[in-house]
Amino acid sequence: MSEGVLHAGAGHAVQHADYLEEPRGLWSWLTTVDHKRIGLMYMWSVLFFFLVGGIFALLIRLELLTPRQTVMDAETYNRVFTLHGAIMTFLVIIPAIPAALGNFALPLLIGARDVAFPRLNLASLYIYWTGAAMAVATLALGGVDTGWTFYTPYSTTTGGGVSLMVLAAFVLGFSSIFTGVNFIATIHKLRAPGMGWFEMPLFAWGMYATAIIQILATPVLGITLLLIVMERVLGVGIFDPQLGGDPVLFQHFFWFYSHPAVYIMILPAMAVISEVIPTFSKKTIFGYKAIAFSSVAIALLGFLVWAHHMFVAGMSLFAGAIFSFLTFFIAVPSAIKVFNWIATMWRGSIALEAPMLHAISFLLIFTIGGLTGLFLAALSTDVHLHDTYFVVAHFHYVMAGSNLIALLAGMHYWWPKMFGRMYNRRLAAIASAIIFVGFNLTFLPQFVLGSRGMPRRYFNYLPQFQDLHVVSTVGSWVLAAGLFLTAAYLLASFRQPKGMPANPWGGRTLEWETPSPPTTHNFEGQPVLQHGPYDYRPEPAPVGVKEMAH
Amino acid sequence: MNWFRDFLLPRGASTLVGETDGLFLFITLLTVFFFFFNGALILYAVKRWRRRSEKEVTPHITHDTRLELVWSLIPLVVVMLIFFWGFRGYVKAWVAPNESMEIIVTGKKWVWEFEYPDGTRTLNDLHVPVNQPVKLVLTAEDVIHSFYIPEFRLKRDAIPGRYTELWFTATKPGIYQVFCAEYCGKGHSDMLARIFVDTPEQYETFLREGDEQVRKMPLKELGRLVWENKGCATCHSLDGTRGQGPSWKGIWGHKQRGADGKEYQVDADYIRQSILAPQAVVVEGYQPIMPTYQGLLREREILGVIEFIKDLQ
Numbered sequence: 093m094s095e096g097v098l099h100a101g102a103g104h105a106v107q108h109a110d111y112l113e114e115p116r117g118l119w120s121w122l123t124t125v126d127h128k129r130i131g132l133m134y135m136w137s138v139l140f141f142f143l144v145g146g147i148f149a150l151l152i153r154l155e156l157l158t159p160r161q162t163v164m165d166a167e168t169y170n171r172v173f174t175l176h177g178a179i180m181t182f183l184v185i186i187p188a189i190p191a192a193l194g195n196f197a198l199p200l201l202i203g204a205r206d207v208a209f210p211r212l213n214l215a216s217l218y219i220y221w222t223g224a225a226m227a228v229a230t231l232a233l234g235g236v237d238t239g240w241t242f243y244t245p246y247s248t249t250t251g252g253g254v255s256l257m258v259l260a261a262f263v264l265g266f267s268s269i270f271t272g273v274n275f276i277a278t279i280h281k282l283r284a285p286g287m288g289w290f291e292m293p294l295f296a297w298g299m300y301a302t303a304i305i306q307i308l309a310t311p312v313l314g315i316t317l318l319l320i321v322m323e324r325v326l327g328v329g330i331f332d333p334q335l336g337g338d339p340v341l342f343q344h345f346f347w348f349y350s351h352p353a354v355y356i357m358i359l360p361a362m363a364v365i366s367e368v369i370p371t372f373s374k375k376t377i378f379g380y381k382a383i384a385f386s387s388v389a390i391a392l393l394g395f396l397v398w399a400h401h402m403f404v405a406g407m408s409l410f411a412g413a414i415f416s417f418l419t420f421f422i423a424v425p426s427a428i429k430v431f432n433w434i435a436t437m438w439r440g441s442i443a444l445e446a447p448m449l450h451a452i453s454f455l456l457i458f459t460i461g462g463l464t465g466l467f468l469a470a471l472s473t474d475v476h477l478h479d480t481y482f483v484v485a486h487f488h489y490v491m492a493g494s495n496l497i498a499l500l501a502g503m504h505y506w507w508p509k510m511f512g513r514m515y516n517r518r519l520a521a522i523a524s525a526i527i528f529v530g531f532n533l534t535f536l537p538q539f540v541l542g543s544r545g546m547p548r549r550y551f552n553y554l555p556q557f558q559d560l561h562v563v564s565t566v567g568s569w570v571l572a573a574g575l576f577l578t579a580a581y582l583l584a585s586f587r588q589p590k591g592m593p594a595n596p597w598g599g600r601t602l603e604w605e606t607p608s609p610p611t612t613h614n615f616e617g618q619p620v621l622q623h624g625p626y627d628y629r630p631e632p633a634p635v636g637v638k639e640m641a642h
Numbered sequence: 643m644n645w646f647r648d649f650l651l652p653r654g655a656s657t658l659v660g661e662t663d664g665l666f667l668f669i670t671l672l673t674v675f676f677f678f679f680n681g682a683l684i685l686y687a688v689k690r691w692r693r694r695s696e697k698e699v700t701p702h703i704t705h706d707t708r709l710e711l712v713w714s715l716i717p718l719v720v721v722m723l724i725f726f727w728g729f730r731g732y733v734k735a736w737v738a739p740n741e742s743m744e745i746i747v748t749g750k751k752w753v754w755e756f757e758y759p760d761g762t763r764t765l766n767d768l769h770v771p772v773n774q775p776v777k778l779v780l781t782a783e784d785v786i787h788s789f790y791i792p793e794f795r796l797k798r799d800a801i802p803g804r805y806t807e808l809w810f811t812a813t814k815p816g817i818y819q820v821f822c823a824e825y826c827g828k829g830h831s832d833m834l835a836r837i838f839v840d841t842p843e844q845y846e847t848f849l850r851e852g853d854e855q856v857r858k859m860p861l862k863e864l865g866r867l868v869w870e871n872k873g874c875a876t877c878h879s880l881d882g883t884r885g886q887g888p889s890w891k892g893i894w895g896h897k898q899r900g901a902d903g904k905e906y907q908v909d910a911d912y913i914r915q916s917i918l919a920p921q922a923v924v925v926e927g928y929q930p931i932m933p934t935y936q937g938l939l940r941e942r943e944i945l946g947v948i949e950f951i952k953d954l955q
Contacts, residue, residue: 166828239825245802246785246826333803339786340801374693375700379710404788405799406806409736413729420721427717428710434680435709437687441698444688452684459680463673470724472662472731473669476795479788479823543650543666545792547823550831554819598696629702 110512110590110609125210126612130217131196132510135503137217138192139579141183141224142496146572148176153534153568156561159553166551170237171252173549177240178257182264183224185495186353189360190306191216191271193502194299196510198275200603200610201293201367203284203619208277216270223264230257239549241350244331244342248323255324258317265310265317268356272306275299284602286621290384293601293625294377297384298363301391305352305359309395313349316342340405347398355394357491359387361458361498362429365451368501369433371599372448373440376626379432386425393422403474412471419469426462430455445597446520450501453528454494461489464539482542485535493531500527500578505597507582512590512609519581526574533567601625643667655818655839656794657811661731663795669724735796738809742777743770749780749787749800750933752829753873754820762849765872765938766835768820769853770812771845777809783933788824791837797823812839828886829876836871852940861942865950868943877932880954887932888925894952899926910948917944 111128121129151172155162164172195213199206207213230236233253238246247254279300283292320342322328329335331342362383370377377383399407399415407415433455442448464486467473477483508514537560542548546557553561595604600623606615647667654663745768746757756768770776780789780800789808790797798808812818822833840848851857856864869875869890877886888898897905898912901924906912915922917939920932939947 166831170825170828170830237827243786243825249785250827333801339803373691373700374698376702376704378703379705382705382710403732404797405786406801406804409733412732416728416732417725420725423721424714424718428714430680431713432710434683434687435703435706437684437691439703440687440691440700441693442688442691443693452688455684456677456681459677460673463669463676466669466672466721466724467666469721470665470669470728472658472728472735472795473666474728475732475735475797476662476666476792478797479790540650545652545790545819545821547790547821547831549825552831627702628700630699 109611110607111612112511112609114612123214125206125214127195127199127207127210127213128510128610128614130213131192131194133217134187134195134220135192137220137224138184138188141179142188145176145179145184146575148172148179150568150572152176153565155551156553157565159555159558161552167237169551170239170549171235174236174239175231178227178236178261180492181240181353182261183220183227185357185491186264186268187220187271188495188499189364189502190275190299190302190356191220191267193364193499193506194271194275194295194302194360197502197506197603198296198299199278199282200509200606200614201295201601201625202279202282202287203602203615203621204278204282205613205615207274208281209274212270213274216267216274219263219270220267223260223262223267226256226260226263229253230260241346242317242320242342243346244320244323244337244339245333247320248332255321258320262314262317265314268306269310272303272310275303276307279303284619284621290381291621291624294366294380294383294387295363295601297387298359298366301387302356302359302363304388304391305356305394309349309352309356312345313353316345316349319345340402340407343402343405344399347401348395351398351401352391352394354487354491355390357495359390361454361495362387364498364502364505365433365454367599367601368447368451368505369436370626370628371505371597372443372445372451373437374443374598374628375436375440376624376628377432378435378438379428380626382428383432386428389425390422393418393425397422400469400474403471404478416469416471416474420466423462423466423469426458430459430462443597444521445504446515446517446524447501447505447597449521449524450497450504450527453524453531454497454501456528457489457493457497457531461486461494464489477542479548480542481538481546481548484548485538485542488535488538493535497527497531500524503582506603507585508592508596509603509608509610511585512592512607513585513588514592514596515585516581519577523574523577523581526577527571530567530569530571530574534564534571535567537561537563537567600627646670652792654793654795655812655814655816656791656796657813658731658735659793659795659813661734665724665727665731668727672720735809738777738807739775742775742809744777744779745770747778747780747789747800748783749789749822749826749833750783751785751827751931752822752833752876753933754787754789754822754833754835755938758849760849763938765935767838767853767871768835769838769840769845769848771842772812772815772839774842775809775811777807780806780808785826786824787822787826787833790821790823791818792821793818799824812837815839815841815844829873832876833873856940856943859946861946861949862953864943864946865948866946868939868947869950872935872939872943874947887928890951891954894954898923900924901926901928901930908951913948913951914944917947 155164155169230253236252236254236257279296319330323330329337331337331339397419400419403412541560592608594607748755753765755765757763782800782802787800794810798806816839818837820835879885879889882889882891893908899905906923917935921930924930
């Protein structure tokens, strides 16, 4: 096998300790500007809130076991599903892959020493913690019962800690913007010599597309959320018709951010999958440019479709038609990607390690998640399905299923790189199967619930819906069991010695050229790219001549 | 195919159902097909090309323009077809026929109020004649609600400060469930209404004399029905649990302390006043949030509530 990287300072005279060990102490972690450490701290924070949001999810499912009150009253239930949604959206899914895995992996993948603005990077983490603390503090103010979408005039007239929660989301937006700015600058300026735009790993393309949305859309959400606070605190009438405002205007503003935000959630997931599948198929990615451009296409088209959340909210017929029409175009780049990934596996040498198993789960779950989007993009079927469990199932397939399973794929993929340790691979394979089964058992019945007419955010429901709710609740327990098993063997991996080689999976991107775990400065000297990111041909390209992967 | 449709969708009972269900089933089959198609490809690839040795060499295939065009253009054509199909159904559901009967629907926490062309008003029970186009003009008093009739495949938001419209022609006499589909707070999931699709004769009788069932029901039972269907249940429990309003259990004949500090005897007049002018006496410790039922309950229904409460000892 070839060495893909020339080490400019080729001598290994000075052995540096890895980034986990040096410098030592809590203070050194809290003041670090190392992208890897910041990525890890993001990862632990995200996982913590995933646990919290997950416990809320289990409570929701438990309550829905019976048609009437099961374990909590209606007001508590409303607060629980609001917190579940707000935590999972703002504290888990949006930062999960870009801020945690992206921070760790992106500079390594493009052969950089760090991100372009390391201090800004640390600032984004502190802003995230501040926003998270504010979100949690709303509990002390009686919680929030608006749903994570904060629809007006409900959100401007109800009690509780809505203003604080909205400000928390506002603050969290800055953490997202900082990460986006950083990634765009990093990708533009810090690629290794020889790495043109089309020699970048596709993960970088995914991060780039995500960053565009983070920077352009998040400010709109920020302004909208401030308007809510203005209305609640100062009584300025913007959304509340009692004060002369327009409640539907809020929905336009909100979805102008929050629909692109859906792609903030899915593009990074696609980015991870584009790394995992070639490595475990030992084969170059099929259709590199198609995947790269479809990421950017999804990011840009994502700005033009927000009002498809409002087909029954009294928009004009013409507006409805335009937004429906544009929405369908998102389906095309999504389909292209799925077929490209499957084609990558074709004639490959497929190793069914845990990251690959999760990637395969992703392909199947994303297929369902993507295709069920067609029901909601089409005007007539959306009228029936809007605000039912069908929508709940659809966005959980895309946001929870696809995003979080891609997060698991990425964590399992880079775990040996992060910590130099390997988890129990057999247990990991079993857990991925349990998660796949549990996820589908939880959410597949919800499609049928929705098409049969069960509205979402219901505390009580008609007895005819109970059977499917019971299946879904049991599914949530299976899913939880799979996730707890995952947590257990990942934590147990810390009892293993640090003995992972630089490249345990046989990957061809640059992060595998540096030791596991890497030293603080990632590479010894400046790596120079010598072959494309997914070039698995046995004969190395002659030294000094770069090869394109396509 | 019928069993499949009946498994996924509630029975259809309006003229719009055929169009929507056709598209629904088409996309369902498409989803099922592609799930199994992709699944089969993945399964085949994994079985056929499972790694057996670390030394395996794979072909260097970077792309295939023809293949990529195929899997870009086919989805494009299919989604455009779905767009037009969905648009056609939406337009049909948009434009109400001129001869439609118009009913004003007001959503408020947490009841639906209906006003008929002749001035009749009802709560949570909407009577419409079969095979007659009906246009609902929707609005809301407090927050956004959404009027959803699964069996008609119809839904439209009721928004405070503006009017939205929805029309249908019901095709089968019967009783159909209406849900509130836009989250509106504590009583959201209890904000249920029913549509009674009547034969023309039944509908005439309804306008003249009110609901037949209700006319013949013993007062006490009628009281319970009012409690269940007219929004009382959302705030007033029967078992002593504290809700948005006081429980009805055991209040008959006892004294309630008002927010003004005075004591009030709970008797027939007190209950009647609480229903028609709820702000006159607000029980201490509760918010003055109950809407008036003036004009929304028939005299017999008020008597029913009084008898019902009398019985809740």
